[in-house]
Amino acid sequence: xxxxxxxxxxxxxxxxxxxxxxxxxxxxxxxxxxxxxxxxxxxxxxxxxxxxxxxxxxxxxxxxxxxxxxxxxxxxxxxxxxxxxxxxxxxxxxxxxxxxxxxxxxxxxxxxxxxxxxxxxxxxxxxxxxxxxxxxxxxxxxxxxxxxxxxxxxxxxxxxxxxxxxxxxxxxxxxxxxxxxxxxxxxxxxxxxxxxxxxxxxxxxxxxxxxxxxxxxxxxxxxxxxxxxxxxxxxxxxxxxxxxxxxxxxxxxxxxxxxxxxxxxxxxxxxxxxxxxxxxxxxxxxxxxxxxxxxxxxxxxxxxxxxxxxxxxxxxxxxxxxxxxxxxxxxxxxxxxxxxxxxxxxxxxxxxxxxxxxxxx
Amino acid sequence: xxxxxxxxxxxxxxxxxxxxxxxxxxxxxxxxxxxxxxxxxxxxxxxxxxxxxxxx
Numbered sequence: 230x231x232x233x234x235x236x237x238x239x240x241x242x243x244x245x246x247x248x249x250x251x252x253x254x255x256x257x258x259x260x261x262x263x264x265x266x267x268x269x270x271x272x273x274x275x276x277x278x279x280x281x282x283x284x285x286x287x288x289x290x291x292x293x294x295x296x297x298x299x300x301x302x303x304x305x306x307x308x309x310x311x312x313x314x315x316x317x318x319x320x321x322x323x324x325x326x327x328x329x330x331x332x333x334x335x336x337x338x339x340x341x342x343x344x345x346x347x348x349x350x351x352x353x354x355x356x357x358x359x360x361x362x363x364x365x366x367x368x369x370x371x372x373x374x375x376x377x378x379x380x381x382x383x384x385x386x387x388x389x390x391x392x393x394x395x396x397x398x399x400x401x402x403x404x405x406x407x408x409x410x411x412x413x414x415x416x417x418x419x420x421x422x423x424x425x426x427x428x429x430x431x432x433x434x435x436x437x438x439x440x441x442x443x444x445x446x447x448x449x450x451x452x453x454x455x456x457x458x459x460x461x462x463x464x465x466x467x468x469x470x471x472x473x474x475x476x477x478x479x480x481x482x483x484x485x486x487x488x489x490x491x492x493x494x495x496x497x498x499x500x501x502x503x504x505x506x507x508x509x510x511x512x513x514x515x516x517x518x519x520x521x522x523x524x525x526x527x528x529x530x531x532x533x534x535x536x537x538x539x540x541x542x543x544x545x546x547x548x549x550x551x552x553x554x555x556x557x558x559x560x561x562x563x564x565x566x567x568x569x570x571x572x573x574x575x576x577x578x579x580x581x582x583x584x585x586x587x588x589x590x
Numbered sequence: 591x592x593x594x595x596x597x598x599x600x601x602x603x604x605x606x607x608x609x610x611x612x613x614x615x616x617x618x619x620x621x622x623x624x625x626x627x628x629x630x631x632x633x634x635x636x637x638x639x640x641x642x643x644x645x646x
Contacts, residue, residue: 248614252623255608259601266597278594278641285637289630296626303619 235557237523244519246304253300260293353586354416354434356389356442358579365392365578367571368399371500371564374457374482375549377401379542382459387417387435387583389442394576397453398446398476402439404460404485404542416585417461425464426487426512429471429494434585436465442581448476455480455570459542460509467491467499480567484545489513492520498566499523502552504530507539524563526552598638605631 267283368374381390382403390401407418416434424433448454454476456466463486470478471494480498488501490513501517503510505527517525530539531547538544553568555561609627610620 244617244620245614248611252608252610252615252627255604256627259604259608262597262601262604266594275594281641282594282598282637289634289637292626292630296623296630299619299626300623303623 232528233551233555233557233560234527235524235555235560237517237519237521237525237559244303249300249304253297256293256297256300260290260297263290263293352434354438354441355584355586356438356445356581357584358445359386359388359582360580362577362579364575367394367573367576368392368457369568369571369573371482371502371549371552371568372546374399374401374568375484375542375546378403378457378459378462378484379546381580382406382542384580387415387438389439389581389583390578391442391446391448391581392571392576392578393446393448394571394574396451397571398448398455399571400439400443400448400454400456400466402456402458402462402466404458404462414585414587416583421465422461425461425468426490428490429468431468433465433468435461435583436468438583438585439465439469442583443476445581446579450475452476453479453570455482455567457482458486459484459545460486460540462486463488463501467495470497471495480570482567484542484549485509485540487512489515489517492518496522498563500552500560500563500567501525502545502548503527504539504544504548506530509540522563524560526555526560594641595638598634598641602631602634602638605634 263286267279267286366373368377377390377392378401381388381401387403387406389403392399392401403417405417405419405422407413407415416438418434421433421435424431425436443454454474456463456470456478458464458466458481463481463483466481467483467486467488468491470481471491478497480500481495482500482502484502485504485507486501487510488495488499489510492515499522501510501523503525507530517523526548528548528551530541530544552560552564555564605627609624610616612620615623
């Protein structure tokens with residue numbers, strides 16, 4: 230299992246690839262120009278000074294070269310190999326993923342006949358409280374957040390876990406559970422995935438059901454909320470966090486969730502944890518931005534056998550320990566905001582089961 | 591062809607424009623890069639001053 234690679238979240242770091250490349254090119258030009266000053270013909274003018282310059286040129290060019298090398302290394306550090314490959318992919322194919330998702334949903338939603346409402350047509354959704362509220366310790370580490378998310382994911386039915394600590398609320402949202410095409414009873418399905426990818430204004434069933442669960446839990450004005458989500462759960466939480474809500478969203482923790490499509494819209498502290506080779510967070514065909522509020526952690530999955538296993542929450546649970554132990558300044562700053570959110574006192578936990586109507590029309 | 595003095599003046603100007611724009615790239619690495627380029631600029635200026643005395 231490799232080391233963590235962390236980018237973003239450093240309050241002092243702003244970096245654009247274009248600017249680093251511009252500096253490197255300027256230096257290359259200076260070096261080439263310098264070389265041009267000591268060609269044989271040049272010695273016809275200012276011969277003595279030219280000799281003096283010729284003696285110094287190799288050392289200066291070597292120094293320029295070392296700055297250029299440092300620039301390449303800086304770019305390597307900011308933008309990992311995988312990230313660059315993804316960007317190249319994006320540049321070559323120039324795909325607009327939200328647009329493609331919207332198109333797929335559009336095609337799938339088209340009613341072929343009044344009796345056939347289309348493959349990805351959305352229907353009403355419901356969120357119903359199940360079981361009795363219980364007391365809960367605050368989730369004060371990334372490990373404890375991943376554990377709660379795993380417990381919620383393991384329940385038989387699609388369920389949201391909502392923990393309240395006074396005015397502070399932590400919401401746990403599982404990922405996709407049903408992979409068959411078409412909208413069925415489980416709103417955490419492929420239909421919601423495609424719709425959610427289209428952006429914050431999507432009418433994804435899972436996103437609407439999550440909002441209903443929050444309303445049913447009386448989360449509203451004056452409350453502060455952070456979301457913890459895996460895969461689709463992270464994406465729909467991010468969609469909600471990108472738009473004004475009746476409550477105030479103050480943070481987001483995601484495991485293997487596609488978020489890059491929301492660059493510039495997510496203003497809250499974000500901790501995005503991704504396994505190398507997990508294709509789901511790469512679905513936007515872009516990398517997460519380098520922003521002060523956004524820490525992205527990339528590392529190898531502990532169970533590395535197949536592409537599918539790299540996305541499993543059980544693997545992310547193990548990675549969470551490394552995230553808790555990391556001393557990377559940017560990551561540490563964001564992590565402390567999110568893991569300190571719930572405070573020290575006992576809270577109350579409730580569960581809400583999500584469902585979609587299966588009646589057509 | 592430029593005289594050595596003119597060539598060095600142009601190189602110094604070019605180096606000054608190569609310093610990272612803090613709005614586009616800021617942080618420890620950018621500062622370190624800017625310092626390296628500033629030092630290069632200063633050393634070229636010093637070389638320019640010295641080579642003036644080498645002219646015939």
